[in-house]
Amino acid sequence: MVTVLTFMDWLVMLVYFAFVLGIGFALKRYTRTSTDFFLAGRAIPAWICGLAFLSANLGAQEVIGMAASGAKYGIATSHFYWVGAIPAMVFVGLFMMPFYYGSRARSVPEYLRLRFDEKTRALNAISFAAMTIFSSGISMYAMARLIQALHVFDGVFQALNIGPEWIFHASIFVSALIVLIYVFLGGLTSAIYNEVLQFFLIVSGFLPLVWLGLADVGGWAGIKARLDAGHVHSWQGMASPETNPLGVEWFGLVAGLGFVLSFGYWCTDFLVVQRAMAADSMNAARRTPLIAAFPKMLFPFLVVLPGLIAVALPGKPVAANVLHGGGPVLTAVDSVLWRGLIPPKRDDETGQIKLDRYGNPEFDYDLAVPMLLLHYFPTGLLGIGITALLASFMSGMAGNITAFNTVWTFDIYQSYIRKQASDAHYLWVGRMTTILGVTASVLAAYLATRFNNIMDLLQLVFAFVNAPLFATFLLGMFWKRVTGHGAFWGLLLGTLAAAIHHGLTLPRGAAAGIKGGWIAVIQVYPSEMAQNFWTAIYAWSTCFVLTILISLFTRPRPDSDLAGLVYALTEKLSESHLKWFARPETLAIIVLAVALLLNIVFW
Amino acid sequence: MELDIRVPIGLMFAVLGLMLVLFGAFSDCSIYRVSLGINLNLLWGAVMLAFGLSMLFFGRRGTAAHRTTLGSPEGRLMKTQEKESGKKLPSFRPN
Numbered sequence: 001m002v003t004v005l006t007f008m009d010w011l012v013m014l015v016y017f018a019f020v021l022g023i024g025f026a027l028k029r030y031t032r033t034s035t036d037f038f039l040a041g042r043a044i045p046a047w048i049c050g051l052a053f054l055s056a057n058l059g060a061q062e063v064i065g066m067a068a069s070g071a072k073y074g075i076a077t078s079h080f081y082w083v084g085a086i087p088a089m090v091f092v093g094l095f096m097m098p099f100y101y102g103s104r105a106r107s108v109p110e111y112l113r114l115r116f117d118e119k120t121r122a123l124n125a126i127s128f129a130a131m132t133i134f135s136s137g138i139s140m141y142a143m144a145r146l147i148q149a150l151h152v153f154d155g156v157f158q159a160l161n162i163g164p165e166w167i168f169h170a171s172i173f174v175s176a177l178i179v180l181i182y183v184f185l186g187g188l189t190s191a192i193y194n195e196v197l198q199f200f201l202i203v204s205g206f207l208p209l210v211w212l213g214l215a216d217v218g219g220w221a222g223i224k225a226r227l228d229a230g231h232v233h234s235w236q237g238m239a240s241p242e243t244n245p246l247g248v249e250w251f252g253l254v255a256g257l258g259f260v261l262s263f264g265y266w267c268t269d270f271l272v273v274q275r276a277m278a279a280d281s282m283n284a285a286r287r288t289p290l291i292a293a294f295p296k297m298l299f300p301f302l303v304v305l306p307g308l309i310a311v312a313l314p315g316k317p318v319a320a321n322v323l324h325g326g327g328p329v330l331t332a333v334d335s336v337l338w339r340g341l342i343p344p345k346r347d348d349e350t351g352q353i354k355l356d357r358y359g360n361p362e363f364d365y366d367l368a369v370p371m372l373l374l375h376y377f378p379t380g381l382l383g384i385g386i387t388a389l390l391a392s393f394m395s396g397m398a399g400n401i402t403a404f405n406t407v408w409t410f411d412i413y414q415s416y417i418r419k420q421a422s423d424a425h426y427l428w429v430g431r432m433t434t435i436l437g438v439t440a441s442v443l444a445a446y447l448a449t450r451f452n453n454i455m456d457l458l459q460l461v462f463a464f465v466n467a468p469l470f471a472t473f474l475l476g477m478f479w480k481r482v483t484g485h486g487a488f489w490g491l492l493l494g495t496l497a498a499a500i501h502h503g504l505t506l507p508r509g510a511a512a513g514i515k516g517g518w519i520a521v522i523q524v525y526p527s528e529m530a531q532n533f534w535t536a537i538y539a540w541s542t543c544f545v546l547t548i549l550i551s552l553f554t555r556p557r558p559d560s561d562l563a564g565l566v567y568a569l570t571e572k573l574s575e576s577h578l579k580w581f582a583r584p585e586t587l588a589i590i591v592l593a594v595a596l597l598l599n600i601v602f603w
Numbered sequence: 604m605e606l607d608i609r610v611p612i613g614l615m616f617a618v619l620g621l622m623l624v625l626f627g628a629f630s631d632c633s634i635y636r637v638s639l640g641i642n643l644n645l646l647w648g649a650v651m652l653a654f655g656l657s658m659l660f661f662g663r664r665g666t667a668a669h670r671t672t673l674g675s676p677e678g679r680l681m682k683t684q685e686k687e688s689g690k691k692l693p694s695f696r697p698n
Contacts, residue, residue: 015619019611048608212643378637
């Protein structure tokens with residue numbers, strides 16, 4: 001049995017495409033000014049911003065990657081949610097949003113311009129613009145590879161007499177074109193509206209999957225019975241890196257992931273912050289990340305659990321031939337090698353199973369979710385499942401594109417290329433930038449197919465740039481003494497510290513080079529994750545200390561310049577008029593309490 | 604914003620749900636061997652249809668309520684002030 005999509009699955013996909021594009025066309029006539037295009041007119045209610053905040057982050061890499069990590073490491077993957085997202089989301093909503101939204105800045109780099117100076121903004125704007133393009137390209141590449149590996153479109157391409165390599169090209173071009181059209185027409189509003197639609201679609205595609213999977217393996221108790229203890233406990237064994245699957249000790253996890261990386265992403269990345277900035281009031285902007293935190297907390301059940309289910313199932317070779325292009329190539333040896341539903345990795349050219357350095361087969365964990373979809377979904381619902389995957393990819397890409405648009409137009413074009421122009425001109429530039437951004441992402445995707453190493457290197461560089469960012473924002477928002485020179489040099493040297501730390505350390509078992517140790521190896525970490533977390537900790541601390549020192553030796557800006565930008569010089573928000581349950585603080589306490597409870601339950 | 608997002612979402616889910624329900628009702632039972640014998644199309648289609656219809660219901664009601672505020676100059680002024688100050692002003696009720 002080769003899984004082929006039937007008429008029904010295609011129809012589902014077409015309906016989705018029609019609605020996504022339809023929203024773009026419907027919003028076109030409301031998109032008259034640059035504020036409409038880039039800031040969604042600052043008129044979006046909190047719940048919509050909240051879901052878009054979440055959905056922009058819910059790219060294909062998250063859906064595929066978190067399930068892969070769940071299959072590989074187990075429920076400890078939930079640390080990326082309950083430790084690595086929730087506290088930061090609460091912090092950005094309660095403490096940082098008053099400055100982002102209240103300063104009327106149109107982007108995060110623009111806030112840096114208002115608070116510090118031109119060079120700090122330029123540094124952030126340029127690195128951020130480059131990063132969004134490359135990450136959208138890389139995720140496009142990953143998705144196209146995945147669709148190719150699923151072989152669900154093979155039948156159609158065969159019928160049309162087009163070679164199978166065109167599945168890759170078609171996946172990239174069709175999805176890029178759709179994102180291009182709806183962002184071009186309706187700007188940020190269109191992206192946000194579609195993100196909300198995509199959010200519900202992703203949930204409706206994954207919920208029945210988890211439900212059936214759990215019913216099949218006998219619920220959480222069944223998973224516990226079938227997998228080893230390391231897979232089903234999130235905190236047990238975190239005292240030492242040797243006793244847990246992640247290879248990180250609790251301090252590295254909490255400080256590296258829970259503090260530096262997570263706050264650096266959720267509190268300073270314009271991709272997500274832009275969604276809150278589009279809110280229709282200060283209160284709505286502050287509630288945006290808090291509203292997003294509720295579904296975010298429950299996402300491990302939607303995206304990590306499928307990974308666990310996939311490895312808990314007994315290795316059934318049903319879908320095997322799907323992976324091999326339809327031929328009956330499954331042998332007895334092959335089926336033994338499968339880990340649940342997860343096939344071993346194969347070499348692209350020889351077709352041989354890849355082995356790690358201990359001679360054990362490597363597994364293609366990225367296929368966890370797709371394999372589950374093929375395993376459980378009948379035609380019809382399979383269309384919903386595949387469409388949900390496409391939707392997750394598009395929401396992530398549109399998030400990158402809209403953030404790129406705004407930063408490019410306001411922080412690069414308007415600041416350095418053409419300062420005084422009409423609003424209509426900037427609206428036009430924004431639309432052209434959408435075309436530019438999508439084209440550049442497609443090019444980046446093709447760059448990834450040819451030079452995998454360059455992509456790895458770029459991602460590494462971006463990680464270095466991101467690691468110290470939160471120190472700059474934290475100091476900038478809560479201490480008025482910090483100067484532009486302090487911020488700029490702190491950021492730059494923090495990035496340098498990250499690079500040096502990476503150059504001096506190596507994860508166990510890796511060869512010096514792209515994995516680290518390219519200067520000299522003075523420390524070996526038990527895992528790559530531990531190395532990443534500690535790189536971030538060093539970068540953040542360097543930036544934090546140096547920003548303070550340099551600021552103390554440079555001239556501060558007068559208080560009058562900083563009103564509304566720094567905690568001490570901003571009028572406190574009065575919320576006495578709000579009912580207790582509508583206050584962001586109440587939401588924050590509930591969110592934190594539930595997150596704590598989840599950590600305890602899955603201890 | 605003039606377009607209430609709940610309307611297109613509701614419409615899409617209603618259409619998809621209805622499609623799945625109809626397909627589930629008339630499809631051959633053998634395709635449900637993979638889904639543990641459960642007619643997932645019929646079942647999940649019904650859930651999606653119900654979700655879509657409730658979104659449509661609230662969306663249409665919400666749009667009507669929204670229009671009355673923004674339809675008058677006072678309403679628009681109130682919205683602007685609310686945005687500037689970050690405060691929710693007492694709502695404007697006609698007698």
